[in-house]
Amino acid sequence: MxxxxxxxxxxxxxxxxxxxxxxxxxxxxxxxxxxxxxxxxxxxxxxxxxxxxxxxxxxxxxxxxxxxxATAVEGAKVKVVTQETDLNIRKGPGTDQPIVGKAAKDEIVTLVGKANDQWWLIRTDAGEEGYSYAQYLSPL
CATH class of the missing domain: 3.30.70 (Alpha-Beta Plaits)
Known part of the structure; x- marks a missing residue:
């Protein structure tokens, strides 16, 4: 080891x-x-x-x-509510984590889970999965 x-x-x-x-x-x-x-x-x-x-x-x-x-966890749909820019989707729950994708303003994504109150695990319809700031996600 x-x-x-x-x-x-x-x-x-x-x-x-x-x-x-x-x-x-x-x-x-x-x-x-x-x-x-x-x-x-x-x-x-x-x-x-x-x-x-x-x-x-x-x-x-x-x-x-x-x-x-493993699978597309059946979860709530949430809407990206950024002011103007795309929402960064990160590999891990932190701003120091690399960006693995982006979700457009007003895009509807699937909430897979919540790491904590600040960081939610989401998946786009295109299959990009990662963590985003919860303050920019609004339940439908």
């Missing part, structure tokens, strides 16, 4: 224990890549919580957590 795998053992253990399928762990250039499919939004949110406990504010940048939710 590498030093990074040891550092993030709790994260890897949680992924295994919570039924992440297709789990792949690879290391390249000092970054641990974790890929797989979570059975629910709750599991994905839990993984981010574990990651945040190991590396507060995700400051180190030595993990790429690329875990999506």
């Amino acid at each position: 590498s030093a990074l795998q040891d550092k993030y053992k709790a994260l890897l253990d949680a992924a295994n224990a919570d039924g992440v399928t297709g789990l792949q762990v690879a290391e390249a250039d000092g970054v641990l890549h974790i890929d797989g499919t979570a059975p629910s939004a709750d599991v994905k949110n839990k993984l981010w919580d574990v990651y945040g406990q190991i590396d507060p504010n995700f400051a180190t940048g030595d993990v790429v957590l690329n875990v999506n939710v």
Whole structure:
């Protein structure tokens, strides 16, 4: 086990224990890549919580957590209520996380789950999935 795998053992253990399928762990250039499919939004949110406990504010940048939710979870539709610009969809719940997509103003997206009061996990009709600021999402 590498030093990074040891550092993030709790994260890897949680992924295994919570039924992440297709789990792949690879290391390249000092970054641990974790890929797989979570059975629910709750599991994905839990993984981010574990990651945040190991590396507060995700400051180190030595993990790429690329875990999506297995199926289009039936959830509430929400509307993007930005002033003028597109809403950023991020890999994880934080402004320091990379942008993986955008949702247009007034676009209707699916609420997959809530990481916390500030960050909601959403999926666009095009299949882009990630976290966005809840203040820019309004239930229909």
